[in-house]
Amino acid sequence: MPRVPTADWRPSGILDLEPAAWLALRHPGSIGVVAGPGAGKTEFLAQKAVYLLETGACPRPYRILAISFKTDAASNLADRVRRRCPPELARRFSSLTFDSFTKGLVDRFSNAIPLVWRPTHPYEILLTNRDQIRDFLDITRLKTPNWQADIAAIAPNTFESRHVGTYRLPIVREEPGSVMAYVLDLWWRAQLRDGPHSFLSFVSINRLAELLLRANPQIRRALQVTYPFVFVDEFQDTTYAQYDFLLSAFSDSGTAVTSVGDEKQRIMTWAGARPDAFSRFQEDFGATSITLTFNFRSSPDLVRIQHFVALALDGQAIPTVAQAERQVDGDVAQVWTSATKAVEVEYLASWIADDMRSRNRSPRDYALLVRQRADNFESDLAAGFLEAGLELRNESHVLGRTTLQDLLADDLCHIAVAMLRLGATRRAPDAWHLAFESVLALRAASPDDEVACRRAELGLTAFLNELRGEMAALPPTEEEAATIADRVFRFLDLAAVSRTYPEYGTGEILDMMVEAFKLHLAACASSVADWSACLDAFEGVARIPLMTVHRSKGLEYDTIIFVGLDDDAWWAHIPGNPEGIATFFVALSRAKQRAIFSFCQERGRRRKVAELYQLLTDAGVPELPLE
16 A cells, blocks of 8 residues: 655544654654653554554564553554554554563574573463462572571562562573572472473563573564564563563664653552663663653543642652543542441442432443452442442452453453354444454454455354354353353364464463353353343443552543552551552542542551642642541
């Protein structure tokens, strides 16, 4: 297709970009884009991709690589690009998560990894937790008499992110020369066991991918030639291992790397996020820094309050310019205080129910945010909300070996739900589009091959006709949910899913998601009248989401209510700690129209978090006692 002249190119799907975004979009080299809450980071990256493809700045056969941290973020970005430029161009845009991209390299080029570090093929994914790491450290300490005190001083919660993640594997294995080197050597030996399978965590996979490129310059060069443009979203969350991978992959090359993020939203330090990622990026990649100043999400009043918190994180923070209009009367932010949980839940539920009616809003316009332990808050609040005719949905609920939110962001889950929607009703055009595109991919059929497309369409139609008959004849139950799910997975062919989607290539992730899907579908089928209602419950339609602040990152709601702003929920908070204030900032900035903070005396005191209340007071946020 003909190229669009650079001077004539205009954004697609939106009216315009802010002036700073235009500068960042046209910048030819590596660039660090500082984008605060509501700045439209995903939209900016989508527009830059379309600009590079349509103007020919990224000509055939070259590709653009976009790396995100979450599966839903990667899928969202890819979908926006597909909707904004022709298919033949969009196919040259690869949007993946960090883990799926590095895992794909390790799987594809495992034989090129130095033998002493080479995992078995296949290997299993190791989903580490604190208890597992503590057990490993305890066993290591007990069999190492000379270094017991030193090993006992290693913190289990930071061992993998701070030590495994920062350790650059030598091409030739070396004898340990320190306590930490000795512990790391045993850690790697445990993961790279001879048989029957190695067990690798994603931190380890990131490190192996970096070693692969360092040990094989020809693979590194092929990567650079394939991807002259690379995007990295949520750059403030980049871990030590991930940053080292980027450095080994794309520094000192012609690749232009665009990083997008906001240091004020760095809340993943506990998971190994580099505190110096932006400054290192500018130095190592020679990147220019540009700050976006528009906020398309929050009303002007909320933007003003957010700036008070932003200044506590960065005294030089640039004020953002609100682009959204205020849509509510009265205070857009309040602190609600109550003596007991009973008073708190009764008021919360009745207030949301009244606000929904008066403003014609849906349950998904609201979100209850908590610092941690969402399950505890669910048990405190769910019954009271039911009495008000409302249902909560705990997005952090554990399903087997994953969580509800991770399941709902999963590619296989999206495809299977689309199939079930088409089984429950004939009129679901979005579901049909997703199902058909997925079947083409799973059957390795090119969209340009008319015969293959027709064959795939006939096969999908025949299967859906059978599925509709079965779902119409049998009401939803836990048993039928399992049967129906198995039918869908058999049709999709899990082996084809594993081949087609990089994140399922090896390990247990596919099994985890299938298990979680069946558990959740069975639970939703146990108390509904028909399959459409079951799928509504599955996707959380008409339910108010409850989640931790970390889970809310990247999301937005008309009204957020932060429950549990007290010392008990924030037990680890230290006054002046940047990550605690950043967590508070992320919670506040999810709101489009209103942000409410609920303090209950029965839950705990507010001495440790006094500075957070002081920030709200300084911003003019009033307190309302509940009775």
